Structures are given as structure tokens and as C-alpha cells.
Amino acid sequence: MDWGGKDKVSTRDGFGKALLELGETNKDVVVLSADLTESVRAHWFKEKFPERFISHGVAEQDMIGAAAGMALSGKVPFACTFGAFASGRAWDQVRISVAYMDLNVNIAGTHGGISVGADGATHQSLEEVTLMRVLPNMTVVVPGDAEEAFLATKQAAEMPHPVYLRLGREAAPMFKNNPGFTIGKASVMVPGDDLTIVVCGHMVLKAMAAAEELAKKNISARVINLHTPKPIDKETLIKAATETGAVLTVEEHAVAGGMGSAVAEVLVENRPVPMKLMGMKGKFGVSGEPDKLYEFFHLTERYIVEEAEKLIARK
Amino acid sequence: MFKRFNERWEVKKITDITELKKKAIDLRRDTLKMLTKAGSGHTGGSLSVIEIMALLYYQRMNIDNRDPRRKDRDKFILSKGHACPALYAILADLDFFPREELWTLRKLGSRLQGHPQLGLPGVEISSGSLGQGLSISVGMALADRMDDLNTRIYCLMGDGETNEGQVWEAAMTAAHYKLASLCGIIDCNKLQIDGRCCEVMNPGAHAKKWESFRWHVIEADGHDFKELQNAFDEAAAVLDRPQMIIAHTVKGKGISFIENQVAWHGIAPKKDELNKAFAELDKQRKALDG
Numbered sequence: 001m002d003w004g005g006k007d008k009v010s011t012r013d014g015f016g017k018a019l020l021e022l023g024e025t026n027k028d029v030v031v032l033s034a035d036l037t038e039s040v041r042a043h044w045f046k047e048k049f050p051e052r053f054i055s056h057g058v059a060e061q062d063m064i065g066a067a068a069g070m071a072l073s074g075k076v077p078f079a080c081t082f083g084a085f086a087s088g089r090a091w092d093q094v095r096i097s098v099a100y101m102d103l104n105v106n107i108a109g110t111h112g113g114i115s116v117g118a119d120g121a122t123h124q125s126l127e128e129v130t131l132m133r134v135l136p137n138m139t140v141v142v143p144g145d146a147e148e149a150f151l152a153t154k155q156a157a158e159m160p161h162p163v164y165l166r167l168g169r170e171a172a173p174m175f176k177n178n179p180g181f182t183i184g185k186a187s188v189m190v191p192g193d194d195l196t197i198v199v200c201g202h203m204v205l206k207a208m209a210a211a212e213e214l215a216k217k218n219i220s221a222r223v224i225n226l227h228t229p230k231p232i233d234k235e236t237l238i239k240a241a242t243e244t245g246a247v248l249t250v251e252e253h254a255v256a257g258g259m260g261s262a263v264a265e266v267l268v269e270n271r272p273v274p275m276k277l278m279g280m281k282g283k284f285g286v287s288g289e290p291d292k293l294y295e296f297f298h299l300t301e302r303y304i305v306e307e308a309e310k311l312i313a314r315k
Numbered sequence: 316m317f318k319r320f321n322e323r324w325e326v327k328k329i330t331d332i333t334e335l336k337k338k339a340i341d342l343r344r345d346t347l348k349m350l351t352k353a354g355s356g357h358t359g360g361s362l363s364v365i366e367i368m369a370l371l372y373y374q375r376m377n378i379d380n381r382d383p384r385r386k387d388r389d390k391f392i393l394s395k396g397h398a399c400p401a402l403y404a405i406l407a408d409l410d411f412f413p414r415e416e417l418w419t420l421r422k423l424g425s426r427l428q429g430h431p432q433l434g435l436p437g438v439e440i441s442s443g444s445l446g447q448g449l450s451i452s453v454g455m456a457l458a459d460r461m462d463d464l465n466t467r468i469y470c471l472m473g474d475g476e477t478n479e480g481q482v483w484e485a486a487m488t489a490a491h492y493k494l495a496s497l498c499g500i501i502d503c504n505k506l507q508i509d510g511r512c513c514e515v516m517n518p519g520a521h522a523k524k525w526e527s528f529r530w531h532v533i534e535a536d537g538h539d540f541k542e543l544q545n546a547f548d549e550a551a552a553v554l555d556r557p558q559m560i561i562a563h564t565v566k567g568k569g570i571s572f573i574e575n576q577v578a579w580h581g582i583a584p585k586k587d588e589l590n591k592a593f594a595e596l597d598k599q600r601k602a603l604d605g
Contacts, residue, residue, distance in 0.1 A: 030461070054457060057491075062450045062484035069454020072440065074386065075461070077454075093481070096444040097451055101433045 014149030016041025083109030130257030192222030394448020446479025475507030537562030
């Protein structure tokens with residue numbers, strides 16, 4: 001995808017551009033939006049394919065149910081709203097009308113994580129990975145940059161199963177070298193032997209910067225972009241735990257049940273090693289500028305370096 | 316106008332009302348036998364929907380038991396999933412799956428789950444968590460309209476079920492999109508698990524509510540085939556909005572000791588109760604033959 005030379009693009013933009021392309025290539029793709037059409041970047045699709053766009057009002061539960069009905073009638077729906085509402089407000093609808101029936105319903109939850117910023121706790125969803133990965137048949141993807149979001153969206157449309165896409169609001173830097181993106185296959189972003197940092201979403205580049213800092217201290221950190229917390233790429237994780245002997249996870253999400261928990265579930269059964277789980281712990285978000293919030297909640301490169309050093313000492 | 320299909324549909328229609336009444340008796344017999352064999356299930360709400368579903372399945376809907384997911388079929392959405400014994404009895408009778416499977420209801424390994432699950436031929440949705448069927452019906456109606464399919468979508472809900480907020484979200488959406496292919500039915504049997512609907516959570520006036528949501532509302536006796544026929548005829552003639560048939564029914568209809576008893580919401584007849592019920596149904600059948 002050509003991003004017009006921009007070095008910062010939000011993952012919701014990547015999603016919106018993919019919808020526009022899917023509109024051309026797949027006549028069954030339909031988009032439902034719960035009164036947040038521009039915010040979720042469904043407006044490009046709406047302008048071009050108005051006959052396949054459903055304005056659903058602020059009625060998320062009905063939107064998820066209607067998406068299920070459309071999937072049962074052969075459509076490929078994308079139901080879009082903020083992550084807090086898509087995964088929380090409509091959870092039972094996702095559980096029964098979507099996951100239990102194992103339908104090709106794609107749910108896009110934008111505004112994931114504290115990087116939503118000023119809107120504060122109600123709009124900074126921190127629980128989507130937990131709430132969605134507990135559901136059988138559900139795939140959960142947390143793209144790391146706009147290109148990954150673009151590819152995830154296109155791949156989700158092809159999967160005859162439900163997919164939840166966790167997307168961010170903020171324009172974020174693009175990966176310089178994209179190692180390729182396939183739902184379900186973790187990407188090794190940086191090779192390393194002393195410890196592994198498993199990361200997803202906006203935290204990927206922060207972890208890569210931390211790995212550079214660690215290299216200056218002669219610590220070789222492997223960085224794995226686990227953009228698909230479910231189904232989880234066990235092989236890559238077990239191999240990393242075996243070869244590096246320590247695993248640090250970093251996410252802009254609740255640690256309880258989140259991506260880090262998913263990694264811990266795999267390793268505790270297969271290759272237990274010292275671990276540290278970084279993320280949101282028992283707290284709601286607060287209003288503030290995204291960068292100040294990352295600092296406030298200790299989710300920056302500096303804290304990743306600190307935790308990595310402490311973790312290595314436990315090996 | 317209710318355009319019908321020219322193609323051959325595989326399910327034979329019953330137009331004679333006496334025949335429909337006989338069918339309803341047979342369906343009640345199968346429903347009760349399934350519940351007794353299962354040892355648990357929802358008797359009252361399965362018996363109150365029999366005439367509504369019999370009319371739709373044996374007379375109104377274009378369905379194909381050789382191709383249950385045929386794209387241009389009419390769809391019956393059982394939103395009140397706990398009434399599934401009635402649905403299973405009908406689908407087996409219409410050869411969607413072997414009749415012997417009826418007696419596996421609620422048993423390990425059975426396709427006849429305690430609440431319906433997609434996968435059993437003829438079952439359109441998994442349901443059981445109340446309030447979700449109307450939204451799914453809205454999605455089906457929207458999709459079929461995009462595809463220029465001339466289908467009818469019927470969604471059966473309980474009156475207690477309309478306590479769910481999602482129902483009113485769907486009511487709003489269906490009217491907003493003028494989904495004339497969508498016909499809802501409320502099985503208004505006036506009872507829910509905790510007691511009488513008006514005491515558990517008074518719904519107020521059903522008809523006025525749906526009218527104010529811009530639905531075409533029709534009230535009918537939900538056990539009277541003639542009234543139901545007229546109601547569905549009237550609904551089918553409405554072209555600019557969804558229709559809601561408020562069907563006044565009796566919970567546990569047809570069996571004297573089950574009728575109007577709150578306690579019979581979620582229990583199954585024991586063997587001796589089943590025999591008593593069969594005796595009542597035999598009498599009803601004889602009256603029709605006589």
C-alpha cells in the first residue's frame with residue numbers, strides 16, 4: 001500500500017483504506033457503523049459504496065446481531081465502532097450471534113489502549129484482547145502499524161470465521177522493514193539471544209527502540225511482534241523461550257487476560273522461563289496526551305529497558 | 316402484494332384448517348414426548364407457539380428440505396430459543412433430519428441441543444440468549460434486499476423476551492430501513508419465568524410501543540388458524556414497513572394441567588403426566604375426526 005510518503009499513519013487508517021479496496025474486489029463486503037463512521041475510518045467506504053454501508057446509530061448490540069444476520073445471508077460484514085463498545089457493550093451478542101455460530105463477521109474496534117489520549121478512561125479500551133480471545137472460534141489481531149492493519153483487514157475478509165481487529169486512534173510510525181504479515185504467524189522483528197520481548201500494537205516500535213538501547217549494554221534482545229494473540233503462534237514463542245531463556249511481554253492493554261497472559265499460558269505449559277508482563281495493571285486509563293500517558297503508565301522504551309535488565313538478572 | 320416463487324419448493328403446503336389443527340395435535344404430541352425423554356426443557360413456551368409455527372412452516376414459507384440453506388428461501392428465526400422442541404418437531408416432520416433424532420434431545424452427542432444450534436438442517440440461527448433474533452433478522456432482511464431476493468423473514472419472540480433492550484434497538488433499525496420483508500411475531504403468553512409478565516416487568520402496551528416505532532401492528536389469537544392466516548395476509552400486504560403480529564396465546568396450550576401455570580416454564584412432563592397429556596390430545600383429535 002502506498003501511504004503517500006507519510007511516516008506516521010494510524011492503524012485505523014490502514015483499516016479504512018483496506019475497506020475501500022475490499023469494496024472494489026469483493027462485492028459481498030458490507031460495512032456497519034455505530035455513529036462513529038469517520039472516527040473508525042469507514043467514511044471512505046461509505047462515500048464510494050453507499051449501497052453497502054449501514055448506518056446503525058448508537059446501537060452496538062443490534063449492529064453486531066445484524067452483522068451476524070448479514071453473514072448468514074452470505075455477506076462479509078465489517079462492524080465498526082470503538083473497541084470499548086464493540087468488545088464490551090456487545091459482548092454477549094459477539095459470544096452467541098457471532099462466535100457460537102462461527103460466522104464470517106469482522107469486528108473492528110478502534111481507539112484501543114491509552115494512546116486514545118484526552119477522551120479518558122471510558123474511551124480507552126484496555127480489555128478487548130481478554131474479552132475476545134476467551135471466545136471459541138474468534139481470531140484476535142492487534143496490528144502494529146497501518147500496513148499491518150491494511151493486510152489484516154484484507155486477510156480477515158477471506159477467513160470464514162469471526163475476526164476482531166484491535167485498532168489505534170493515533171497516527172503512529174510505520175515499520176521501516178516490514179517482515180511480512182500473516183494472521184496467526186508472529187513476526188520476528190529483531191534477532192537476539194539474551195531475552196525475548198513479545199509485543200503488539202503501538203508498543204512494537206517502542207520495544208524495537210528498547211532493543212537498540214539494550215544492544216549498547218551488550219544485551220541482545222529478540223523482539224517478536226505477536227500481532228495475533230489468538231490463534232497464538234506457539235512454535236515461535238517456545239523456540240524464543242528455549243533460545244533466550246527469558247520473556248518480557250509489553251502491551252497497551254490490561255495484563256490480566258491480555259496478550260502477555262496468552263504468552264504465559266503457552267510457556268507455562270511448554271517451556272517455563274522467567275517472565276515479566278508489562279501493561280496496564282488493575283487501573284483504568286486517564287485523560288492526557290498520549291506520550292504523557294505512556295510515561296505515566298510506565299510504557300516507554302526506558303521502562304522496557306529497565307524491566308529487561310531486571311528480568312535477565314533472574315535467569 | 317405477496318409475490319410467490321415459480322420454482323418448485325420441496326415442502327408441501329397444507330391449506331385446510333382442519334388438517335392444520337390435526338398437525339398441531341401431532342406436533343404437541345412429539346414436543347411433549349421429546350421433553351419427557353429429555354427429562355428437562357421448556358414445556359409451556361413450546362406449546363404456546365405451535366399454531367404460529369405450524370401455519371408458517373406448513374402453509375406460508377417457501378423452504379426446501381433438500382437444500383435447507385437455499386439462498387432464496389424464507390427464513391424462520393426462533394429468537395425464543397427455549398421453544399426449540401416445537402421447532403425440532405416440525406423440522407423432523409418435514410424431513411429436514413431423521414425423526415429418530417427427536418428422541419436424542421438434550422443428550423450428549425445430539426444435534427438437538429437444549430437451545431438451537433446452527434448446523435442442524437433447517438435451524439437458521441443459534442439462539443437461547445434472549446433478544447438477539449430480531450437483530451439477526453434485520454441483518455438477513457438487509458442482505459436479502461441488497462441481493463434483490465424476494466424473501467420473507469419471520470422472527471418469533473416471547474413477550475418476556477421483549478424486556479431485553481436489544482429488541483428495541485432492532486425495532487428502531489428495522490423501521491429506519493423500512494424492512495417490509497420482516498415480520499415479527501410476539502408469542503404473548505403473559506407469563507415468564509418469575510411469574511406474570513405484568514408483575515415481573517410490566518411491558519405496558521405492546522401494540523402502541525411497536526406502532527410508535529413505526530411498525531405495522533396486527534393483533535391475533537395465536538391459536539386460531541383463521542385469525543393467524545388473516546394476520547399473515549395483512550402483514551404480507553404491507554410494503555413500506557416491518558410488521559409485528561402480537562399473538563395472544565396461552566402458555567402450555569392444549570394440555571389442561573399445563574396451561575397458564577408459571578411452574579411449567581422450564582420443566583418437562585414425567586411419564587405419567589405425558590400419558591395424561593396424550594389422553595387429552597387423543598380426545599382433541601377424535602373431536603376433529605368426528
